[in-house]
Amino acid sequence: MTGPDLHDDLRSVAFLLGTWRGSGHGDYPTIEGFTYDEEISFTHAGKPFLFYLQRTWAPDGSPLHSETGYVRPVGADAAELVIAQPTGITEIHAGPVEGTTLRLRSVDVGLAPTAVDVRSTARTITVSGGELVYRLEMAAVGQPLQFHLEAKLHRI
Amino acid sequence: MTGPDLHDDLRSVAFLLGTWRGSGHGDYPTIEGFTYDEEISFTHAGKPFLFYLQRTWAPDGSPLHSETGYVRPVGADAAELVIAQPTGITEIHAGPVEGTTLRLRSVDVGLAPTAVDVRSTARTITVSGGELVYRLEMAAVGQPLQFHLEAKLHRI
Numbered sequence: 001m002t003g004p005d006l007h008d009d010l011r012s013v014a015f016l017l018g019t020w021r022g023s024g025h026g027d028y029p030t031i032e033g034f035t036y037d038e039e040i041s042f043t044h045a046g047k048p049f050l051f052y053l054q055r056t057w058a059p060d061g062s063p064l065h066s067e068t069g070y071v072r073p074v075g076a077d078a079a080e081l082v083i084a085q086p087t088g089i090t091e092i093h094a095g096p097v098e099g100t101t102l103r104l105r106s107v108d109v110g111l112a113p114t115a116v117d118v119r120s121t122a123r124t125i126t127v128s129g130g131e132l133v134y135r136l137e138m139a140a141v142g143q144p145l146q147f148h149l150e151a152k153l154h155r156i
Numbered sequence: 157m158t159g160p161d162l163h164d165d166l167r168s169v170a171f172l173l174g175t176w177r178g179s180g181h182g183d184y185p186t187i188e189g190f191t192y193d194e195e196i197s198f199t200h201a202g203k204p205f206l207f208y209l210q211r212t213w214a215p216d217g218s219p220l221h222s223e224t225g226y227v228r229p230v231g232a233d234a235a236e237l238v239i240a241q242p243t244g245i246t247e248i249h250a251g252p253v254e255g256t257t258l259r260l261r262s263v264d265v266g267l268a269p270t271a272v273d274v275r276s277t278a279r280t281i282t283v284s285g286g287e288l289v290y291r292l293e294m295a296a297v298g299q300p301l302q303f304h305l306e307a308k309l310h311r312i
């Protein structure tokens with residue numbers, strides 16, 4: 001299958017492209033620790049952004065979280081990430097691209113009237129040797145910014 | 157193809173489900189009027205929300221806008237819509253579901269550091285006889301809330 005050529009502006013984040021599968025674990029002071037399976041895809045349509053789609057499942061196969069959005073390169077060494085979540089939360093992130101590592105901090109979190117109180121998140125995504133590892137920290141429900149999720153995925 | 161059963165909470169917004177294709181026109185005081193082709197899909201995975209994906213193309217086939225997110229029913233007669241856009245903008249909407257019409261006003265607009273200044277939008281989506289019509293008003297770049305987009309699509 002052939003698609004449109006990669007937009008020049010996407011060179012700095014092209015390392016994310018593809019479909020990734022793996023598993024992760026989560027924890028937070030207000031919940032029980034848990035494990036999950038995950039699939040992430042980053043695709044492009046010839047425009048200067050990546051389309052991002054993520055889904056996770058419990059070990060028994062039932063769907064857990066999902067989120068979707070876009071990665072926007074800013075110059076050659078920074079990026080923004082805009083995300084919508086079915087929990088009624090939007091996140092806008094910005095941060096540097098350091099080689100094949102994306103270091104993001106939320107600059108805006110939007111909450112639907114019925115959403116839980118998330119204040120900020122920080123996400124680090126690293127790709128190395130066909131493996132994508134991310135770590136997500138979160139400040140929510142009165143808790144300070146701290147570890148929430150970590151996962152390791154392989155490009156399929 | 158069989159999928160998971162529809163979640164009970166989705167009954168009020170089930171009229172949106174499917175893939176829709178059609179065309180629309182846009183205008184704003186700061187730009188030239190334009191026309192576009194569009195495809196929208198609303199899907200579900202057995203959870204109490206719809207996944208929303210939208211793309212538009214210029215008459216010559218080149219990609220224009222896109223956005224993605226989720227529809228969250230709130231009780232039997234209201235809904236929230238959370239959206240991410242590759243322009244670096246997130247929107248959170250809330251409003252009533254009146255039969256097969258969804259009347260949404262933005263309650264939050266998030267802007268990435270490099271995004272243009274959108275203040276608010278209002279979206280009305282109506283489904284009738286296999287046809288989906290929406291109208292979008294927008295307050296942006298110093299202009300008051302006013303007509304921006306209107307489109308008519310058919311379920312395929």
